[in-house]
Amino acid sequence: AAFQFGDIEYKLSDIPEGETEMTFKYKVTESAYTMEGVAEKDSTEYTVTVTISDNGDGTLNVELSDNATGLNFTNACDAEGSTSFSGTKRIDGREFKAGDSATIKIEAITDGAPMPEETEVTVNPAEGTSTSFTIGEIRYQLSDIPEGETSATFEYKVTESAYTMEGIAEKDSTEYTITVTISDNGDGSLNVVKSDNADALNFVNDYAAKG
Numbered sequence: 001a002a003f004q005f006g007d008i009e010y011k012l013s014d015i016p017e018g019e020t021e022m023t024f025k026y027k028v029t030e031s032a033y034t035m036e037g038v039a040e041k042d043s044t045e046y047t048v049t050v051t052i053s054d055n056g057d058g059t060l061n062v063e064l065s066d067n068a069t070g071l072n073f074t075n076a077c078d079a080e081g082s083t084s085f086s087g088t089k090r091i092d093g094r095e096f097k098a099g100d101s102a103t104i105k106i107e108a109i110t111d112g113a114p115m116p117e118e119t120e121v122t123v124n125p126a127e128g129t130s131t132s133f134t135i136g137e138i139r140y141q142l143s144d145i146p147e148g149e150t151s152a153t154f155e156y157k158v159t160e161s162a163y164t165m166e167g168i169a170e171k172d173s174t175e176y177t178i179t180v181t182i183s184d185n186g187d188g189s190l191n192v193v194k195s196d197n198a199d200a201l202n203f204v205n206d207y208a209a210k211g
Helices: none
Strands: 022-029 045-054 061-062 080-092 101-108 120-123 130-141 151-164 175-184 188-195 203-206
Touching: 080 101, 080 151, 080 175, 080 188, 101 130, 101 203, 120 130, 130 175, 130 188, 151 203
Parallel strands: 080 203
Antiparallel strands: 022 045, 045 061, 080 130, 101 120, 101 151, 151 175, 175 188
16 A cells, blocks of 8 residues: 655755755654554664755755655564364273373474474373373464465374373374365464364273283
8 A cells, every 4th residue: 555745845944054955864664553463563764865955946956865755664464373183092991090191292294384382292091991182282374374375284193102001012003194274364364274083083002901
């Protein structure tokens, strides 16, 4: 959008006595903004100069610096969105008891994929046969979408990386591949779509009694 400052009037009396011209300097900045999805204003500062001199015919010659008509300010919209993954940890053959634990790990398959602050989640169930867990929050920004593209897709791998459970011979070897696709909603937010299995991450340990 174009903008224009109002007319600035100069008089011959603005030129100091004994001088043939006078130069004035002005600073132009973006002082405030209201734009959804914009994190900060443009910090550019322009110094504009105006030099006046007497034409000798009752008029003044007014010369502007080249940047006076090139005052460009740009605000970057970095829309944001987030998601999380969830699932259950189950045991077959006995109930959970004090001291049991299992760790679920998320890894990025896609290079540069945004990650949650914690890449491993440990559950410590002490009763029952099932407990839930959540991985996340994973935050995305508009800048995660490559320039010239309208969306970006990221792949993640989720596995059980460790466990401590008496009578359990091995961890669940299931590997889940989860996809997340992001696109710009155009209102300061991102549309974040995750694959159906993102909230169906189920890991099971089988108890084998010995005797």
